[in-house]
Amino acid sequence: MDRQEVAHVTTDSPSARAARILARVRAIPEGFVRTYGDIHPAAPRLVGHVLATAPDDVPWHRVVRADGTLPMGPLQRERLWREGVPMRGDRVEMRLARLPEVAS
DNA sequence: GTGATGACGGAAA
DNA sequence: CTTTCCGCCATCA
Numbered sequence: 001m002d003r004q005e006v007a008h009v010t011t012d013s014p015s016a017r018a019a020r021i022l023a024r025v026r027a028i029p030e031g032f033v034r035t036y037g038d039i040h041p042a043a044p045r046l047v048g049h050v051l052a053t054a055p056d057d058v059p060w061h062r063v064v065r066a067d068g069t070l071p072m073g074p075l076q077r078e079r080l081w082r083e084g085v086p087m088r089g090d091r092v093e094m095r096l097a098r099l100p101e102v103a104s
Numbered sequence: 105g106t107g108a109t110g111a112c113g114g115a116a117a
Numbered sequence: 118c119t120t121t122c123c124g125c126c127a128t129c130a
Contacts, residue, residue, distance in 0.1 A: 043124095043125045045109095046125075
């Protein structure tokens with residue numbers, strides 16, 4: 001389905017989307033990561049904005065780019081490393097750390 | 105109201 | 118491998 005359908009199916013409203021995004025991010029288990037696109041395919045950039053203005057009790061470091069590079073640099077890298085996320089150089093081994101799409 | 109920007113993604117060259 | 122280009126949506130000037 002395209003983004004229009006997604007928006008229709010998933011009760012949209014600025015706050016509702018933000019809430020859904022935050023919920024998904026909080027659901028990422030330690031040691032794994034998900035990409036912006038995985039969290040909200042229709043608007044990856046929105047995910048970034050939400051995380052940027054989100055409370056720090058969310059595991060924002062578990063959200064990385066689709067190619068495994070880290071948007072937040074060294075800090076994020078350190079946090080992921082501590083959780084045992086497999087990395088190669090400065091990027092995450094998506095093949096192993098990327099969490100499969102979750103239903104809901 | 106318009107236009108630029110950003111913690112992005114994917115396709116094309 | 119890199120660089121463009123276009124689509125997305127909320128914010129902000």
